[in-house]
Amino acid sequence: MTEAPELTGPNGTGYGRHAPGAPCRVSLMVHGLAATQEFYGALFGWEFRPGPRQPGPYVRAMLDGREVADIGQLPPGRRLPVAWTPYLASDDVDLTAAAVRSCGGTVGVGPLDAADAGRMAVAVDPSGAVFGLWQATGPLREGAAGVPGAxxxxxxxxxxxxxxxxxxxxxxxxxxxxxxxxxxxxxxxxxxxxxxxxxxxxxxxxxxxxxxxxxxxxxxxxxxxxxxxxxxxxxxxxxxxxxxxxxxxxxxxxxxxxxxxxxxxxx
CATH class of the missing domain: 3.10.180.10 (2,3-Dihydroxybiphenyl 1,2-Dioxygenase, domain 1)
Known part of the structure; x- marks a missing residue:
């Protein structure tokens, strides 16, 4: 099992302030948001809470009131690959994005603000693997860890x-x-x-x-x-x-x- 050290905030994998480099959240962009909620809700027992509608429909997956994942809907007509993306914590997404570029990776999205929750970017390492960067700036939100479905x-x-x-x-x-x-x-x-x-x-x-x-x-x-x-x-x-x-x-x-x-x- 992997663990995600935190500097402050709740235990385990969640959306509190994590040590830089620790996996701190996961997200999925899909074509059929309703069908995806039905699948993962039945499989893991997730419930869903509406999130900000920018840049499109978006929900937060919950377990016993704690967040486990983000799921958003791709824009109509965008036939992009559907994949789970892990986000690695950063104290300064802009500086980390610059480090990604200088070390041979690329930054495909951002850095940009994610409503009032944080600042993010989506990057690609030199081997072609996609991952995210996340800098929490809003209030700490408790995330689920160490339980089925997380x-x-x-x-x-x-x-x-x-x-x-x-x-x-x-x-x-x-x-x-x-x-x-x-x-x-x-x-x-x-x-x-x-x-x-x-x-x-x-x-x-x-x-x-x-x-x-x-x-x-x-x-x-x-x-x-x-x-x-x-x-x-x-x-x-x-x-x-x-x-x-x-x-x-x-x-x-x-x-x-x-x-x-x-x-x-x-x-």
């Missing part, structure tokens, strides 16, 4: 873990813990000695249809049961439930094709 783990799938890890270390100052063997290429990214994300190198077997990409794992009480349920709801199992060094996990896509993971809630 984000529990963030993993970057790429070709060469060490190469991409250098970019993230340069931008965010992560400590790194490599795990390399004949058949396993992985680098843990740490803040204050605690893991916040993993980078997994797949070499030539990296899926060409997705390329390098981040995947957010959501905690569930039973991975096998959740995989069956999401199939019945119109999703697809991309990688069947399997045992990992961190517990049982699976990968799946929602009805619009957004990739996400399932992981044991006990991790």
């Amino acid at each position: 984000p529990a783990r963030h993993e970057l799938i790429t070709r060469d873990a060490a190469v991409v890890a250098r970019f993230y270390r340069s931008v965010f100052g992560y400590e790194q813990r490599p795990h390399v063997s004949a058949d396993f290429d992985c680098v843990s990214l740490l803040l204050d000695g605690r893991p916040v994300a993993e980078i997994r190198g797949m070499g030539r077997v990296l899926p060409r249809d997705r390329g390098s990409h981040w995947i957010t794992y959501f905690a569930v009480p039973d991975v096998d049961a959740a995989a069956e349920r999401l199939t019945a709801l119109g999703g697809r199992v991309a990688r069947r439930p399997h045992d990992t060094p961190l517990g049982r996990a699976a990968a799946a896509t929602d009805p619009e094709g957004a990739l996400f993971g399932l992981v044991d809630a006990g991790l």
Whole structure:
């Protein structure tokens, strides 16, 4: 399991003020907002609260009154890829965006203000993986963590873990813990000695249809049961439930094709 160190605010993954570089929120932009709410509401028990209507329809996913994710609707006619995007905390999004560019990445959106909640940008690392930057400026809002339905783990799938890890270390100052063997290429990214994300190198077997990409794992009480349920709801199992060094996990896509993971809630 990855952890998100916070400087102030509530426990775990949420929208309080996190240490720079810590995953602090996840978002999804979709074509069918109502159908997406129905799918994730049935799968994870999320309820939804309307968010600001700028730049378009937008909702906050909630668990027991605490925020777990943001879901927005893409503009009509924009046939963009649908994907979950993790946001990494920053004390100054403008400076972090400049660091992304100077280290070989690109900034595709922003930096810009997100209503009165914060300042954000969407970036792409040198391997092509999309991630967000988030600077909280509004009142601290409690986020869910350590419970079924909440984000529990963030993993970057790429070709060469060490190469991409250098970019993230340069931008965010992560400590790194490599795990390399004949058949396993992985680098843990740490803040204050605690893991916040993993980078997994797949070499030539990296899926060409997705390329390098981040995947957010959501905690569930039973991975096998959740995989069956999401199939019945119109999703697809991309990688069947399997045992990992961190517990049982699976990968799946929602009805619009957004990739996400399932992981044991006990991790």
